[in-house]
Each structure stands twice: as C-alpha cells, then as structure tokens.
Amino acid sequence: MFTQIRTSAKNRDVVTFLTRKFGLGAENIIARIAIAYSLQQGNRFSPLSIQDSGGKEYSKNVLFGNLYPIYAAMMCKYYNIKMSDKDLPRYFKIHLDDGLVLIMAEVKDNPNLIGFDYIFDKIKVGLEGIC
Numbered sequence: 001m002f003t004q005i006r007t008s009a010k011n012r013d014v015v016t017f018l019t020r021k022f023g024l025g026a027e028n029i030i031a032r033i034a035i036a037y038s039l040q041q042g043n044r045f046s047p048l049s050i051q052d053s054g055g056k057e058y059s060k061n062v063l064f065g066n067l068y069p070i071y072a073a074m075m076c077k078y079y080n081i082k083m084s085d086k087d088l089p090r091y092f093k094i095h096l097d098d099g100l101v102l103i104m105a106e107v108k109d110n111p112n113l114i115g116f117d118y119i120f121d122k123i124k125v126g127l128e129g130i131c
Contacts, residue, residue, distance in 0.1 A: 002089035005063060007031075009054030011100045016056075018103060022115030027056065028063050033119065034099025035071065035092060039078055040126055041102065045094045047087035 007015060018030045064071050072083055075091050107113055 002060060004057055004059050005089060005093050005096065006053035006057045007055030007093075007100065008051035008097045011097055012055035014100045014104050018100070018107065021107060021113075022118065024115050024119070028058060028065075030100075030103070031056075031058060031063055031096055032067070032071070033122075034103060035095045036074070036099070037102060037122060038095035038099035039074060040122075041098075043098065044079070045091070045098070047090040047094070050090050050094055051097050053093070 015027050015030060019025075019027045022030065024030060024033075060068060071092070072088065075081075075088060075095070076083055076085070079085075079087075079091060081088065081091075106118075
C-alpha cells in the first residue's frame, strides 16, 4: 500500500501552470484528469519506466479523495492486476506524469484552451470511444 505520490521534477511547474490555466480548483483536480487522460490514450508502461520523484507531492487521500477505489479499479482493469499488486502506485505515478506531459503539449499547441471546454471535449471523446 502507498500513502503518497510525487510527480517528476519537470512536472512540478506543469501542475501549477495547468491548474491556473484551466481554473478547475485545487491542483489535485488536474492530477486526476491527467491520470485518466493518460489511461484513455491506450499506452501501457512498464512499472520500471518510472521518472524521478522530485516534483509535487500528493497524499493518496488528497490526490484521489473518496474516489480512490474507482481510480484503482480503472488501473487494475487496464493492467489486469489486483488491488494488492506492488506496482499499482508506480502505475499511478507513471500515468500522472504522462498525462501532465500530454495535456501540457496540447496547451502549447492551442494556448486559447479554456478549462471546462477542454474537459468537456475530453469527456465527449472518451464517451464516444466506449459507445
């Protein structure tokens, strides 16, 4: 079991920037979105491909709130692992960093993105992918 996750050092400022840019609330909101967005992209990672942990630190409770079981179930289903798998925290960290990088790249390509419009667009794309 784990109690905290840290972004990579390069993503420390990315979290702050995206949080301010989108105005979605606390920094843990963009972190949750980043994890889900990374999973949606379909990339699978080795638990050994983890980046440094010199960035923003989140406790498990702050990062997921009462939604931890949902995020854990998504990750376990995605990697076909059990909730007790020792690599589960690594997968969360990897997808957190990957999602932040992906979102930041989209912001750089389109600096006029607005927070809720961006999120609603991603939700629509995600829903279309499962229908």
